[in-house]
Amino acid sequence: MPMPVLSNSSAYIPASAIRVLTPYAERAEAEGIKVYHLNIGAPDIKSPVSAVKAVADFRFDHLPYSNSAGSLELRQALTKKYYNKVGLDVCPDDILVTTAGSEALSFIFHAVCDPGDEILAMEPFYCNYSTMSRMNGVDMKAVHTDIDSAFALPSAAEIERHITPRTRAIIVCNPSNPTGTLYGKAEMLAIGDICRRHDIFLICDEAYREFCYTEEPYFSAWHIPDLDQNVVLVDSASKRYNLCGARIGCIVSRNRELLELITRFAQARLCPPVLGQVATLGALEADASYFEAVRNEYIARRDFMIKALNDIPGVYSPVPEGAFYTVARLPVKNASDFCKWLLAEFRLDGETLMLTPAEPFYSTPGCGRNEVRIAYVLEIPQLKRAVKILEKALVSYKG
């Protein structure tokens, strides 16, 4: 029987760090064990009713392609009903609708990097950045940030020490998945200065823009002065409206040459999902009260969760100021082994807990080995129970 060889990508594309424990969880659930899922950013929050209604009311007898850049109607609505309202002077021509933030990242990496080029990120960073960059032959280079300084932005000098002639961009996720760290105006201006000095792109993943828990207004990369041609926003309806499955995101930039090139990539895949565009168009009718309610709920969850974590002996979590994740240090040698053990062996009254080991979010070897990413995406009573399980598990664990 012939057996053709695969590409070398089998060596350099890892299985998803976020999903690698899934079989253990499925086995536990098959045994009737209740698993609290704090492992993935799949919240229980309701989408705006206008999104649900838009899909229910959508009439079609067949479903043709939309424009490759997304329907003009959606790009206009994004402009007027979202960006302009939150103070970003975006116009429809600045927007290219993508199959969620994932495709946006992939397109941008391909447009700004040739194989062997480098993109700089503060570690820990969203682990799929690595996979997508590797699929495009791009090296993600990490600037270390540390849990003990609450993942604060390193100095400009420290960041610039990592810039080489192959560095094409800095990528920032603000607020951050996985740490929940929120960069304010000072940090964003500092990053902008570096990009301006080296004339490299600033890719800013603002998928969690609405999830900020400080009083200071959000400072978008869009507002960095004199950096129009360098700033590229990655955006997404997934978390903002809890429409992860709609697979709608967008690229926003004033760099015409960049968008023109990405349009060519976009034409090759024809168009973004049309029904997801319908749902997003509906979601854009949501008013400020929707975001306010969601924000208040997450602040309450965050406040509960971080205090409860820090109350467990040996556990430490900084206080995240955005998104709905935190990276916490556990009193274990190897968090990955601990997470597996939780799913495979530990039960408290027939329940257990799923967390994501943080190590794959770092690229410096050995970093984050005793850390986990926790998504506080459940209601407080469930979070309370999950923390209790964690506390008891840490007492029992011999690993």
Place this chain on the structure above:
Amino acid sequence: MPMPVLSNSSAYIPASAIRVLTPYAERAEAEGIKVYHLNIGAPDIKSPVSAVKAVADFRFDHLPYSNSAGSLELRQALTKKYYNKVGLDVCPDDILVTTAGSEALSFIFHAVCDPGDEILAMEPFYCNYSTMSRMNGVDMKAVHTDIDSAFALPSAAEIERHITPRTRAIIVCNPSNPTGTLYGKAEMLAIGDICRRHDIFLICDEAYREFCYTEEPYFSAWHIPDLDQNVVLVDSASKRYNLCGARIGCIVSRNRELLELITRFAQARLCPPVLGQVATLGALEADASYFEAVRNEYIARRDFMIKALNDIPGVYSPVPEGAFYTVARLPVKNASDFCKWLLAEFRLDGETLMLTPAEPFYSTPGCGRNEVRIAYVLEIPQLKRAVKILEKALVSYKG
């Protein structure tokens, strides 16, 4: 003002050949001119009512991710309600649901090729194969097929002459976009033999499997003996159910190692569109009468269109046996100039015609310069009018 440089992809990724004339068409339409669109495979055929109903009946309060490989429910339904019914012994584990055929192609190219590797295709071939392969650093190599022999498959010796140590796969679109050529059992076995001898993959794009107009039953690459590990099907709901905008396709293979690798790519982009999966799940309820009605309609359109084209002095089209395209030769020097002229200048009672130049579907320089791709995706009275416009235009044209 800084201006960061883009990647070299700006040089090697062309604008879509299918969409490059769009601005001319938009200008004509803005002037109030009616344009008959025979340029794109966006048919007017209705989707199954069960697909429409599935979307209308779908209830959600938020929209979470599905499994990265597509929901198990959809993969089971694809198996039982489609593949097994059309005689393909596929099981749910053989299927990975993708964001339409486009993503399926991109994933497969990346899984079987390293940069600099080659994939062989019979030209003319679907022009987005080139774009997707270039984005993955892969060279598409063309084996020429000719309009004068109705794009018949070349001899095995001629095909093998193009195989080099870097050739990783042969890609076949059967029936073919853009020519409508249908390979029968003999041709598929011949291609299978080549792949077996050289132990390379056979990527078979069967998006138009239901659109076959001969009495002979369709012979899928799936049925080639002793080639289990080499055959990879690209499939799509887009044309089959006229759900182009749903963006649902799939990869089907018995090669576990290949699917395991592609699953890692799939995890990095999280999941295929969930609402598109809902529509497709509904569409799978369509029974044989749906396909029968669509097939009869296309046979009638094809019969009308090909006769009408060949009745125009100087025009020649072979008789396509599948899909809903044909490649026709026109009595002009440069079909691209002619297509632009149709949109920009020619009017017959306030109407004109949009066709796609065939040259970008060839990779041998100079081939197909006087050919066009015609999609017969309108009702016969409209096709009749479109052919009349073409006939009059050819008389007027001085190019």
